[in-house]
Amino acid sequence: MAYASRILNHSKKLKDVSTLLRREQAASIRYFSSTNRAPLSREDAFSAHLGFSPVERMTKCSTDIVSISFATSRTTLSSTMGRPRLGNHFSCSMQSVRGFSSGSDLPPHQEIGMPSLSPTMTEGNIAKWLKKEGDKVAPGEVLCEVETDKATVEMECMEEGFLAKIVKAEGSKEIQVGEVIAITVEDEEDIGKFKDYTPSSTADASPPKADAAPPKTDAAPPPPKEEKASPPEPKTSKPSPPPTGDRVFASPLARKLAEDNNVSLSSIKGTGPEGRIVKADIEDYLASGGKEATAKQSKVTDSKVPALDYVDIPHSQIRKVTASRLAFSKQTIPHYYLTVDACVDKLMGLRSQLNSFQEASGGKRISVNDLVVKAAALALRKVPQCNSSWTDDYIRQFKNVNINVAVQTENGLYVPVVNDADKKGLSTIGEEVRLLAQKAKENSLKPEDYEGGTFTVSNLGGPFGIKQFCAVVNPPQAAILAVGSAEKRVVPGNGPDEYNFASYMPVTLSCDHRVVDGAIGAEWLKAFKGYIENPESMLL
Numbered sequence: 370m371a372y373a374s375r376i377l378n379h380s381k382k383l384k385d386v387s388t389l390l391r392r393e394q395a396a397s398i399r400y401f402s403s404t405n406r407a408p409l410s411r412e413d414a415f416s417a418h419l420g421f422s423p424v425e426r427m428t429k430c431s432t433d434i435v436s437i438s439f440a441t442s443r444t445t446l447s448s449t450m451g452r453p454r455l456g457n458h459f460s461c462s463m464q465s466v467r468g469f470s471s472g473s474d475l476p477p478h479q480e481i482g483m484p485s486l487s488p489t490m491t492e493g494n495i496a497k498w499l500k501k502e503g504d505k506v507a508p509g510e511v512l513c514e515v516e517t518d519k520a521t522v523e524m525e526c527m528e529e530g531f532l533a534k535i536v537k538a539e540g541s542k543e544i545q546v547g548e549v550i551a552i553t554v555e556d557e558e559d560i561g562k563f564k565d566y567t568p569s570s571t572a573d574a575s576p577p578k579a580d581a582a583p584p585k586t587d588a589a590p591p592p593p594k595e596e597k598a599s600p601p602e603p604k605t606s607k608p609s610p611p612p613t614g615d616r617v618f619a620s621p622l623a624r625k626l627a628e629d630n631n632v633s634l635s636s637i638k639g640t641g642p643e644g645r646i647v648k649a650d651i652e653d654y655l656a657s658g659g660k661e662a663t664a665k666q667s668k669v670t671d672s673k674v675p676a677l678d679y680v681d682i683p684h685s686q687i688r689k690v691t692a693s694r695l696a697f698s699k700q701t702i703p704h705y706y707l708t709v710d711a712c713v714d715k716l717m718g719l720r721s722q723l724n725s726f727q728e729a730s731g732g733k734r735i736s737v738n739d740l741v742v743k744a745a746a747l748a749l750r751k752v753p754q755c756n757s758s759w760t761d762d763y764i765r766q767f768k769n770v771n772i773n774v775a776v777q778t779e780n781g782l783y784v785p786v787v788n789d790a791d792k793k794g795l796s797t798i799g800e801e802v803r804l805l806a807q808k809a810k811e812n813s814l815k816p817e818d819y820e821g822g823t824f825t826v827s828n829l830g831g832p833f834g835i836k837q838f839c840a841v842v843n844p845p846q847a848a849i850l851a852v853g854s855a856e857k858r859v860v861p862g863n864g865p866d867e868y869n870f871a872s873y874m875p876v877t878l879s880c881d882h883r884v885v886d887g888a889i890g891a892e893w894l895k896a897f898k899g900y901i902e903n904p905e906s907m908l909l
Contacts, residue, residue: 632654699841
């Protein structure tokens with residue numbers, strides 16, 4: 370009867386084991402994530418009474434039944450700085466802690482990480498702190514200015530509190546996305562407790578209780594023994610074979626003598642069997658002045674080169690990103706180029722008429738580049754295949770015509786975007802281009818000012834007088850238009866002895882051959898040339 374009663378009790382315990390495991394997991398999570406370690410439930414108190422730590426209790430409950438691993442979840446704060454939430458996935462790495470409590474000796478706090486402010490951003494610089502340690506912060510207030518890979522962006526606070534510690538000082542460079550830059554607290558009296566706070570690269574879990582066994586760690590393997598290797602003997606370069614590619618036949622002694630005297634065997638005619646070079650040939654060559662010529666050449670080579678005067682200019686964020694993107698473009702995108710000459714006489718006449726209207730109404734003057742952007746946008750609407758992007762699974766053809774305009778600044782090349790350029794008037798396009806160019810030069814572009822472009826226009830003709838050039842495709846776009854300077858040319862007239870003068874502007878379309886076939890690129894250039902040579906059609 371007693372045995373039957375014991376079996377019945379054990380069966381009931383096994384039936385409720387899943388509930389017990391869930392309770393133990395919740396208790397363990399509270400143990401590792403709470404700063405002050407909230408009181409445990411009755412089951413937790415009973416296990417603590419037996420002398421088991423939460424880790425050991427979990428092990429005791431789960432032995433031979435189910436494998437459970439747990440740890441606190443780390444929350445990396447980017448542009449939003451809300452309270453971190455515990456994730457629903459747990460790992461046993463124990464490499465990080467919650468942002469609000471990284472140790473029992475510190476009050477609740479929030480670690481603010483370097484935000485990702487653009488799709489291509491991997492690191493950033495702190496340009497300026499607008500708040501100092503001890504200041505109160507409120508939602509919407511600007512904490513600091515972050516120099517991203519494309520512009521300087523204001524980082525706003527999303528929660529009320531006090532700035533307790535600035536981890537990354539003003540001017541800090543190459544801060545990885547997610548790396549802690551500041552600490553905020555809820556109560557003002559907690560600010561002083563973070564004076565010497567230093568975030569660790571791998572946050573530790575809360576320390577175990579006094580009655581808990583310390584966690585076991587695997588001993589690190591001993592470093593491999595370094596074997597002392599004898600320094601390699603200096604190798605002397607062997608003379609290269611003659612340019613014709615024929616093999617030079619020489620005796621071993623002749624080769625050794627030639628190497629010792631730095632003599633090229635290809636410059637010596639052999640007198641041995643079948644033209645083989647022998648020791649006597651080398652000696653005759655050295656005796657006839659070859660040694661002096663060789664020694665003189667070696668002396669000139671070994672002469673000390675005068676030091677160059679130079680200055681190292683550090684890379685800006687935009688220059689590093691531009692370099693990586695253009696290198697990626699030239700290495701992975703199959704470029705090809707199409708060039709046409711467009712007569713701009715009618716375009717210049719229309720521009721003069723429009724500018725007279727603009728001056729009369731107090732508006733800004735319209736530039737040739739504004740007309741080029743408008744013509745490119747209308748040509749993209751007529752030939753939408755060029756308004757596309759390549760992916761491994763499909764070609765994405767855009768319905769919006771957003772034109773990036775290349776702008777050169779002291780920090781590097783920016784490409785702000787004019788959205789829906791095909792639907793905007795020339796005065797609107799001109800005003801937006803001027804505003805974006807000014808913001809680019811002031812390094813104050815926002816992400817919405819340069820993201821979302823589908824086509825790029827680069828004009829080096831008007832500002833710099835470049836006659837013609839080929840631009841590099843700006844990924845993930847499929848084409849870019851390079852605009853040269855207009856020049857007057859002599860063109861045939863109607864009669865045999867007649868001639869006229871006309872201004873022609875060369876333009877080159879760089880295409881991604883995976884997206885834009887040659888005929889499609891030519892069709893787009895034909896449409897663009899039609900708008901340039903008949904500019905009235907752009908007003909329809």
